[in-house]
């Protein structure tokens with residue numbers, strides 16, 4: 029029960045790692061606010077999470093939505109102790125085929141969205157709060173067809189470093205996580221052919237996809253007092269994908 033009495037905002041909390049983290053934090057005593065772009069998915073997630081959750085429809089790329097989100101949190105809870113800036117999107121195409129619209133969409137959610145989510149949450153964040161940004165293993169290792177996505181995630185992690193310094197006087201820690209191949213609706217293992225899945229898992233020392241719950245456990249750690257001296261870091265949760273070549 030590390031989070032009893034704590035309030036946490038998780039953007040993109042309707043599925044995948046965001047929802048798994050919301051479950052983990054609620055199980056450990058937190059009040060959790062989850063966001064998504066549609067009423068149906070937000071309500072479904074909030075209902076699954078139970079009475080200690082609030083669902084708010086808010087597009088992470090829309091500054092008006094972010095302002096309204098923070099107002100709703102202030103009215104209901106008055107403060108935030110944990111922020112998981114998790115909402116993200118991906119365009120997976122060869123570099124030459126990426127359009128300006130693709131670029132604007134990815135930057136709007138993964139960079140602008142994370143930047144202004146944190147900025148607008150700032151007045152609500154208690155001294156000593158924790159911010160975790162969901163980045164990606166692709167910021168550590170080049171991979172064709174992931175140019176745009178990787179660039180946005182590198183920017184997202186860079187925010188963790190600079191904000192760790194800027195927010196340190198308030199005791200607010202800022203870290204990122206870099207998941208590897210995690211089986212979620214964004215990257216569903218079941219949608220791959222056997223050969224495709226084998227090609228992916230063959231790159232991973234652990235020899236398998238990761239689970240959303242495994243990322244949630246790491247986000248919970250970074251959000252807790254146990255990580256009190258961890259700041260400006262990126263925690264890679266990838267089964268060894270970035271660090272080592274399978275034997």
Ligand SMILES: NC(=O)c1ccc[n+]([C@@H]2O[C@H](COP(=O)([O-])OP(=O)(O)OC[C@H]3O[C@@H](n4cnc5c(N)ncnc54)[C@H](OP(=O)(O)O)[C@@H]3O)[C@@H](O)[C@H]2O)c1
Nearest residue numbers: 040041042043044045064065087088115116164210212214
């Ligand atoms: N899966 C992987 O292998 C992997 C690896 C590294 C990093 N990541 C990152 O992990 C994060 C979570 O992804 P996931 O894999 O858990 O996928 P997911 O299940 O598809 O979750 C994405 C979440 O983001 C929300 N979202 C998307 N665009 C949004 C927007 N503009 N405003 C608000 N919410 C938005 C979605 O909500 P609605 O659809 O309900 O709006 C959903 O809750 C993303 O930042 C992703 O880039 C994923």
